[in-house]
Amino acid sequence: MKSATYAAALLLLAAGLWALALGDVLPPQGFQSGAAAEAAVRGEYVAGPTADSLQARRVLGSREPGADPSGHISPDGRFLSYPLWETGGLAVRDLRTGEGHTLVEGDGWGGGAQVAYISRFSPDGTRLAYQWTDLGSNWALRVVDMEDREVREVLPAPTGIRYLDIGSWSPEGEAIAVVLAMEDLSYRLALVDVADGGHSVLRSFDWRAPSHPVFSPDGSWLVYSVAVEDGTGREVRLLARDGSRERTLFRESGPVTIAGWLPDGGPLFYLSGEENGTARLLVLDVEDGRAVGQPREVRSDLWQVGPVGFSRDAFLYVKRTEVPGAHTAGLDPEAGELTTALDPVIPAPSHESTLYMTWAPDSERMAYWSAPMWGAFHDTRLVVRSMATGAERTVDVPLQNVRLLEWSPAEDRLAVVGAGERGRAGVHLVDLQAETLERVPVEVDALLGWSSDGHRLHVSRIGENGDSEGARPIQILSVDPKTGTEEEIHRDRNPDAPALSPRAFAISPDEREMAVARGEAGSGATRIDLISLTGGESREIVRVEPPEGILSAGELAWTPDGRHLVFGVASESEAADEGTTVTLRLVDREAFRVHELASFPGNGQWVFPRVRPDGRAISAAVGRNAFEIWALEGLTGAAVAEENRDAFDGP
Numbered sequence: 001m002k003s004a005t006y007a008a009a010l011l012l013l014a015a016g017l018w019a020l021a022l023g024d025v026l027p028p029q030g031f032q033s034g035a036a037a038e039a040a041v042r043g044e045y046v047a048g049p050t051a052d053s054l055q056a057r058r059v060l061g062s063r064e065p066g067a068d069p070s071g072h073i074s075p076d077g078r079f080l081s082y083p084l085w086e087t088g089g090l091a092v093r094d095l096r097t098g099e100g101h102t103l104v105e106g107d108g109w110g111g112g113a114q115v116a117y118i119s120r121f122s123p124d125g126t127r128l129a130y131q132w133t134d135l136g137s138n139w140a141l142r143v144v145d146m147e148d149r150e151v152r153e154v155l156p157a158p159t160g161i162r163y164l165d166i167g168s169w170s171p172e173g174e175a176i177a178v179v180l181a182m183e184d185l186s187y188r189l190a191l192v193d194v195a196d197g198g199h200s201v202l203r204s205f206d207w208r209a210p211s212h213p214v215f216s217p218d219g220s221w222l223v224y225s226v227a228v229e230d231g232t233g234r235e236v237r238l239l240a241r242d243g244s245r246e247r248t249l250f251r252e253s254g255p256v257t258i259a260g261w262l263p264d265g266g267p268l269f270y271l272s273g274e275e276n277g278t279a280r281l282l283v284l285d286v287e288d289g290r291a292v293g294q295p296r297e298v299r300s301d302l303w304q305v306g307p308v309g310f311s312r313d314a315f316l317y318v319k320r321t322e323v324p325g326a327h328t329a330g331l332d333p334e335a336g337e338l339t340t341a342l343d344p345v346i347p348a349p350s351h352e353s354t355l356y357m358t359w360a361p362d363s364e365r366m367a368y369w370s371a372p373m374w375g376a377f378h379d380t381r382l383v384v385r386s387m388a389t390g391a392e393r394t395v396d397v398p399l400q401n402v403r404l405l406e407w408s409p410a411e412d413r414l415a416v417v418g419a420g421e422r423g424r425a426g427v428h429l430v431d432l433q434a435e436t437l438e439r440v441p442v443e444v445d446a447l448l449g450w451s452s453d454g455h456r457l458h459v460s461r462i463g464e465n466g467d468s469e470g471a472r473p474i475q476i477l478s479v480d481p482k483t484g485t486e487e488e489i490h491r492d493r494n495p496d497a498p499a500l501s502p503r504a505f506a507i508s509p510d511e512r513e514m515a516v517a518r519g520e521a522g523s524g525a526t527r528i529d530l531i532s533l534t535g536g537e538s539r540e541i542v543r544v545e546p547p548e549g550i551l552s553a554g555e556l557a558w559t560p561d562g563r564h565l566v567f568g569v570a571s572e573s574e575a576a577d578e579g580t581t582v583t584l585r586l587v588d589r590e591a592f593r594v595h596e597l598a599s600f601p602g603n604g605q606w607v608f609p610r611v612r613p614d615g616r617a618i619s620a621a622v623g624r625n626a627f628e629i630w631a632l633e634g635l636t637g638a639a640v641a642e643e644n645r646d647a648f649d650g651p
Helices: 002-013
Strands: 055-060 079-084 089-094 100-104 115-121 127-133 139-145 151-155 161-169 175-182 187-193 199-205 211-215 221-227 234-240 246-252 256-262 265-273 279-287 290-302 306-311 314-322 325-332 357-359 365-370 381-386 392-395 405-407 413-419 425-431 436-439 446-450 457-462 474-479 486-492 505-507 513-519 526-532 539-544 564-572 580-588 594-602 617-622 626-633
Touching: 079 115, 089 115, 089 127, 100 139, 115 161, 127 161, 139 161, 175 211, 211 256, 221 256, 234 256, 246 279, 246 290, 256 306, 290 626, 325 365, 325 594, 357 405, 357 617, 365 405, 405 446, 413 446, 446 505, 474 505, 486 505, 486 513, 539 564, 539 580, 564 594, 580 617, 594 617
Parallel strands: 161 211
Antiparallel strands: 055 626, 079 089, 089 100, 115 127, 127 139, 139 151, 161 175, 175 187, 187 199, 211 221, 221 234, 234 246, 256 265, 265 279, 279 290, 306 314, 314 626, 325 617, 357 365, 365 381, 381 392, 405 413, 413 425, 425 436, 446 457, 457 474, 474 486, 505 513, 513 526, 526 539, 564 580, 580 594
16 A cells, blocks of 8 residues: 555645546558748748658557556666655566566655655666655655666755755757756756766746756757746757856747657657647757757657657557546435446546535535646646536636635635645635736645634645654644735654655644544554544554555545544555555444445546535545557658758747
8 A cells, every 4th residue: 555655645746747547549640741941930830841750559459558658668668767656766667578577666654765666767767766765855866777687876865945846858968958946946057967966057937937858969068848937839949068158048838848859869759739628749859059940740649748759760658548537426415425427527537537525605615736748738726517407617826736725615616625826825815706816925835724613724835843753743724815924834754654645634624623544553543533623532443454554645524514524545455457446434432333335437536525515515536547658650751851951040
């Protein structure tokens, strides 16, 4: 079950992670004739010369080892890297034999555990660079040798950063481009010397993060994309290796993702998103730091693909075949059972993930975040749905990296968590009638809900001052959303049974007690404690022992009368291809009786149960993420015809 914890945490934490929803790949199609170069400057694309052949082929099926959005393909196309969710290690899969080989042993789970995550093959395929992280603020860069499996820490976790992303190796294998997300919400594009670990900052950015930095085939330039200042699109830029010069290749009106070059060079490949949910794969020739000709469409029928890398003449990408979504069912809390089956809010088939949801005070509406893709071609939409008629209304909310939302019990407004103006993350208030957005002037780590009268917010924040071992307590706060005035309700620091996450708290409707989901160090057990907020004694009401599973990481929900608490227990199936199963349960806070409500496929531990304000229905996230790896082969046919090589400077 530790694997489910790890996988879910990483998928929600990593900046820019490709969590995808794709449809079936259509039969291959060719190019058509070219047009004026000026069209590329305006973001208008025309087809290029005819390809010899393009074939889409599935490489790995769902939940096979290596079918993962964080892996990378070796230049010779033989090995695919992937993290080991069960142990936190790093492995490669031999695509010729189907065998898996562990390169880095995981640190297991427990206090201060370190785990491997995103990885990138060196140009000669003999080494793998990878992130080594505690999933908090410690992100180091390490390199492992494919043959002798020797591990070397190239760049220890730099101070003052929130995240370290790996771009690509230089062609000679001497340097690695990385993006550093700083604590002040700014970004740095840097080069790390593989031999001595020294790193130099090539360019600093404000809140707009550079994405997918990739070396040019000759190693003279780095290409990357970045949002334009007004947020209306992205620019693709070339930055000299020494940081001395920078040029804009072109500008897109929407998101764009750099895919890179084939191992032997050729044109630059990149992905462009479309409003209808598809993605186009395009190529552009770049010589001596300048664009040559105009971008040409290679393929237009890919659904929001995520790059896994290039091998020979093939582009490997990941697509998501299963996606979790909001389901609802009738509930009888006194009997401890569901009165109807769990049904999806959005009828299947759907490629939209609806993990986060909340009920309106009138019990007739639901609001949820709808995400066709996390952090990629589409912005997340806030949807308000009538549960009686199915009518939906989309509310324009200019936020990114959205996570939670809670409907005020007193009025038509939502408290939501996301990154707003200039990338500032925090709690925001959405007025559903006026469709306005207002930031709450307080720094928090998680949103726990509203007070019963709707006048204050309950939030949590990791304290600044740690103990002698460096562990920091979690503060539970009551906040005035207008002024940001804080009142500490509770400070949680239990080294023997720490809270599973900053969201592992749920204050009862009468605000006299608080439930907290804990993990016990050493035993592997998880439990729910009721903590008195009025000076009374605390007590344990639920305990889950291995191998039964593990409590959902902080997703607890009270019934409106405060008599029952709903939670999830996630367990790993013995069959490797079946993934995680979640059991939704209900416990009586006084009698400690536990009732099983339903079991269903789950996305790690993320269940997000919510009880309707009238107490007669429940919602939860049902389903799991499953991925496939595909290869688009025959890309050597995308070479530029000589008659179309009209050079022009980018804008």
